[in-house]
Amino acid sequence: MADMEKSVLPSGWGQCSLADVAQLQNGFAFKSGDYVEWGHFLIRIGNVQDDGIDLSKPAYVDLADVKAKKFELNEGDILMSLTGNIGRVAVIKKEHLPAALNQRVARISPKHGDSLNREFLIHLLRSPAFFDQLTAAAKGAAQQNISGKDVLAAVISLPPLAEQTRIANKLDELLAQVDTIKARVDAIPDILKRFRQSVLAAAVSGKLTGSDYSKWINSKLGDVVEIDIGHAFKSKEFVSEGVPLLRGQNIEPGALRWLDTKCYPDAKLREFRHLFIEEGDIILAMDRPIVSAGLKLARARATDLPCVLVQRVARFKSFDAITPNYLYLVLQDISFSNYLVPNQTGSDIPHISGKQILGYEIAYPSLTEQKEIVHQATGLLQICSQLELAVEEARSKVEEMTQSILAKAFRGELVTQSTDDEAASVFLKRTGTKKTTTEE
Template sequence: MSELPKGWVACTPSDLANDPKNEIVDGPFGSNLKASEYTDEGTPIVRIQNVKRMAFLDKNIKYVTDEKAEFLKRHSFKSGDLLITKLGEPLGLTCIAPEHLNEGIIVADIVRFRPNPEVNRKCLAYLLNSEKAIKQINEHTKGSTRSRINLSVVRNLDISLPPLAEQKRIVEKLDEVLAQVDTIKARLDSIPNLLKRFRQSVLASAVSGKLTEEWRGEVESVDSPYSVDWKWPKVPLSWEVKQYPELVDSRLGKMLDKAKNQGVSTKYLGNINVRWFEFDLKSVQEILVSETEQQELQLVKGDVLICEGGEPGRCAVWRSNSGEQIIFQKALHRARVMDEMIPEWLAFNLKNDADGLTLNQLFTGTTIKHLTGKALKRYPIRVPPLEEQKEIVRLVEQYFVFADTIEAQVKKAQAKVDNLTQSILAKAFRGELVSQDPNDESADKLLERIAKAREEAEALAKAAKKEQAAKKRAAKATK
């Protein structure tokens, strides 16, 4: 164990409570607090979804009657208490109960920690959220399906307590520095949404002809009969507008029926394998297929697979030219484009219309949506000359590569920022974030006062117990 800074002391949460058995407690067993007993008003219930690191989420707060709360008062909390999760992923999230709740009841998956009033509670919350505490918690997890820890783990965590005056300085510095980290994180978190809108804007410009205005030169644009329903701007006169069946040879795939299928075991792609513009081939399944079906349903380079359900319209271009035998299931349309259109152009149009929600007008079903072959026959597509299609695809892919590069850099930056918070907390509780003051009262003096308060509390409890026993004996003697 590394040497502690001068004035610091090694201790446990139990050392910081006047009465650990009553001030570091978990919630009631499920038999004592059932979800069916939740009400719309009364005493608030805090659950694990309300507790984050240094943040209380005031959403979906449940309640129990005041009578039930009185019955469970041992498991109550007050504003300012520390709330710690002992179930879930990740474990050991710690926050401070907010002032506006005043008091309430914790569920079985939460520990309520009420330290001695002299301890700086925010400093203690930061300390319990630091990597040192988290590592100890992770070393004592139990459970095969959901990780959990026992109450004793929280009570006996090995923590390093700074002097009281230094606790305050640490909190002030952490509040300042971590606020800056949160600002950076919020800005980084906003970038993926900006990139999403950027990609949508690129596609909208691509399928409307704006992306190649200069390349095409001065060509008049006119309204199309589909402009209102499909929210199209004017269409360049050099472009055509055709229906899906005029441009695509389309069919659904293989019905998955193990009881009826016969033939050779063959790989097939399902709805879950098709992402926007790419395939997820990590979990490709196999099914028995006849020789005729193999020939009819074999994928070739340039085929576009379109989801019939799930997220109707989601599609990707099959780019493999390996010759490997692979087919597709009935939940997918295989669109094999004709000479007037390249496959990427079809994919761009479907994505643009899905983003703009205009593709929805082709969907059937109220709860579960489908894009049937019959509906696809009514799908109109603006068709530029082939050379312009190729130029548009080149430009879109160029812009998308640019967006992908930024996205990758943002993910790296987000990972660094996430690690930065723990690095700052580690530095704080090594005694390196703020300066030590030799005039600070040592933390062991604080522990001595807490220990004395604990002894006094125990003495009072014993005296009260004796007095109660004496009253019972006196009452019994008078009968």
């Protein structure tokens, strides 16, 4: 592997492979048949996240077998993922115990307490330069994999032990501040989500404009609009180039996404011209209409065209007494999602029918008032969208800040060097490390 840093090492630092100062244990290949209702929490790849151990979707094993005992985890153990999102580092805490180490997860620890500080090791494994080496060594296209040997072969720049402690302490201090900033930024989307829903609720109840709600007309959705439901195009006739098919998978809350696009020959679509989507059309997924991010409802943009409607996807049309823009507000209001939930059918894939969609009860004012409601609500929702984009940018900046601090630390720029510190070359030689380059 390439060196962590090509530049000249700071005074007193040395360079070696991770294997010279650390040891690694691979997990055991527990089988799903070994799982029990309660026992040792099995730490699998998905449980190892950069922000700690994910406790969701737990599996448990019984470590009564003596051979499996060596895979029992302890408080403070440092773990790394070796498959998929490689290089994620997490630390076992008391609340995770009892726990066991599964395959494709590695436990890494210092070989010698007088050459490698444990807290320094945690930060080192999370540093950009170390991760770059793992990425370079990874194999597999669809799913990346690294071996324990790949991890141990990484070349590291090692400061004196006393400086390692100073670096680790400084990183703990700075990264705690970054975590505080991150927590504040991460709290904003929920605030914006509540604000967005309050705007929508006010819009469809007349409160946003001070409209007299008692004069609004109440009716079922089917009394004022119609829907088109797409055609069941045969998958054997799909082609790589043609007209994109608008399927439920292409609908996300607020936008159409074309990451997994299926196409149909244009020549075979002559009888389906009525199912071609137009700019501004309101589209609703009928299979699994509600996901964690919200309702799979969107409006078609010019960049989404051409595309054609597929079965189990609804397009609203033939507006009478309400405008498309007002309807879009009505459907985004949480009341519509709350109506859909108990009316869904199917256990594996929840489904909503066209009849159920059109059975939703709505209230609407005059067309003039609808226009004013849409104008005011759109302005507020646009501000909300702008703030959401700013939050994403802030999150990116926070991540850059973390990586910048780590990079600076492992270039020797975070704390001062001291001539009183025992040089890395000394303790590396004492521990028997042969392949070492140092500059003192």
